[in-house]
Amino acid sequence: MHTKLEQFSYDDDVVRKFTFATVVWALVATLVGLFIALELVLPGLSAGLPFLSFGRLRPLHTNAAIFAFAGNAVFAAVYYSSQRLLKARMFSDTLSRIHFWGWQAIIVSAALTLPFGVTQSKEYAELEWPIDLAIAVVWVVFAVNFFGTIARRRERHLFVAIWFYIATIITVAILHIFNNLVVPAGLLKSYSLYGGVQDAFMQWWYGHNAVAFFLTTPFLGLMYYFLPKAAERPVFSYKLSILHFWSLVFLYIWAGPHHLHYTALPEWASTLGMLFSVMLWMPSWGGMINGLLTLRGAWNKVAENPVLKFFVVGITFYGMATFEGPMLSIKSVNALSHYTDWTIAHVHSGALGWNGFMAFGMLYWLAPRLFQAPLWSKRLCNLHFWIGTLGILFYIVAIYAAGVTQGLMWRAFDSTGRLMYPDFIETVVRILPMYWVRALGGSMYVTGVVLCLVNLVMTWRGRPAVYRVPVIEAAPLSEPSGELDPQVVIPRYPTMVHLGYQLQFFAEAAWHRVWERKPLRFTVWVTAAVVLASAFEMVPTFLIRSNLPTIRSVQPYTPLEVLGRDEYVAEGCYNCHSQLIRPIRAETERYGEYSKPGEFIYDHPFQWGSRRIGPDLHRIGGKYPALWHVRHMEDPASVTPGSIMPRYSWMLDKPADFSSLEQRIDALLMLGVPYGALVGRAEPVAREQARKIALEIVDQGGPAGLEDKQIVALIAYLQRLGTDLMKAPPESQPAAPLMAEPGQPAPATSNIVLGSSGHQPTSENTHEAQ
């Protein structure tokens, strides 16, 4: 019997586009990273310009690295490998172009908004709602194009790389949609649908799984396709790849809460996150071993082939990062590492080593094939490899040292039981030399990226006048025959024989070979695994009240405090300051009473942060007079010698946005914040509080005329932080707002909590975690 062969060609033009975008955005992301690294040792580098401050640029760095650099690399890998593995041209050239240009437009939008303080302040999800909508649309375009290609495929079996791409597309869509649910308060401002603990939970469910399903699974797909190609060896073990895939899909989605150990998150969720994180170690290493053993018999090529060098080091960093991740998720380790630069070192070993080097290896492998010309310079490629590797090592070794130093200094007690380094600035000054080494390592890595760009451009210049487009021939998919289809025919009657057949079907993993040929069924099971796991953690957190005890004395922010809070968000203060004191003695000694879940119910979005370049601010309210804050924001080093915080002097000049208050209060009202009595009079209430604070500043010897400036709103917010816990609860639970009178100091009573769990978070409950 003759099967008619179909002729077709691959669309490599879109791959070329994504390839160039990858290396261009790699340069942008690493340059911004280098700039903000230098800002930490040279705080004057921002020159007092708001859009150059660390808080505003750090989200640009992370978004550019993840979504622009890694994102474009992923798309290049998907478009190149999927067509070949499925033996089909992409479903639609038009959708491919919409995807490419749409994604680049989103990245440019990020670059035009984040430095100007337009942010949701949720890490790696900072982009505001119009851009989030655009991301959703472009992602759907990508999904339609990808699944359409699968539908038209000429290879029945879906190779393991395709499974990883399917998991990426499905899970990233779910994560993006649910973490970015907001109520808009204007075109460029919104409030998270979730508040406090729930928002933190959603954010780190998203944040961790962005790492898992944007920076891990698609790069594993890349590894399973491009490593065998470069080594000219088949994948070491297909069994192991199946185990690797399903283990990651089952386990990864649970791990998010390990970012919130010892916080106000319910402990069971935190423990569950830790257990699943520890379990992740084995499948991750299974994948690493599968990658490295694919080179079995081809190690002699590694010395000669720079592509393989990049891949070997990339996979090795994957192994290191996936060992360290589970280790950091163990609570006792996390108690030391959390909020420190240790996490930054961990992230960069993954991002620069695993994502960066896998992407560069792929680019160098693709360049001769895409541009149909030999790579311009192998020597330059080797130089990139060595300078990049050394750059990563300089970076991470210095920052590991900085992180451990911070952690140990923060928790050090002297022989009298007092903090050995009570001034936070002591711990900052100590690690500055390590920040210099980090900047050196970063600049080496950036140099490597420049070399890559030069090499690719020069290779591109050597392209033929017209690219050859090979015509491929393959047979269309026919209905599966009994011989090809691994399904065991199971008799339909309930006997022991039937049971025996079913066991055979299961034991021979025939079910999996069926799934591998049926993309819809495969996708449904991946989605089910992700959704079910998410629901197990979310439903109790959201719906069972004992998980989030409330505090009667906690009241909504005043309108001026809302305005100040929004300024805090816009300036990206969460990038350096946490607002969550853990129940660890070293922290309660330094900052005060540990943070309770009920204190954050009106925090849309939460502002717990994830690192402490500066001290925690949750109990900053009332700690210093208003004038101290004015002086501190104007010139931090004048108040705290040695401070590396940038100046925010423009806040003393720039008017606060009182006119938008009604819209903001309306949006918060929609989220359930009891602002009913404030509707229509938020602005005058805010102006009155601002007038009182401005007078207070003058009384303390400060400058006059600040009542309509940003600084007053920020001070109102900072002075309120963490004070409600110590206030007397209102006589009855308020149906309408019963807010603290603006400017009134908190009473010293501690008649505070009646959570549904009966938990009394008094100082007696502050315990040592150690």
Added chain:
Amino acid sequence: MKLSDIMSSMQLSSYAEVALLLFLGAFGAIAISLLWNRKRDDWERYRHLPLDDTDVTLPSTDYKTSHSHQAHQP
């Protein structure tokens, strides 16, 4: 009555343990299934799939031997 009222009154407290058992069970089942598998032929073919490409757009060599910047002639 809200859903949160119902959920809160159900005295659920073992969701974490149930979750662990559920997913450990699923993981264990997949692992056992794969380890017992005896159908090697299919998977032997699958692991070679990346090497089955038939399009050849590669120049005669991946790397230039010298820096002659002439366009590659197909």
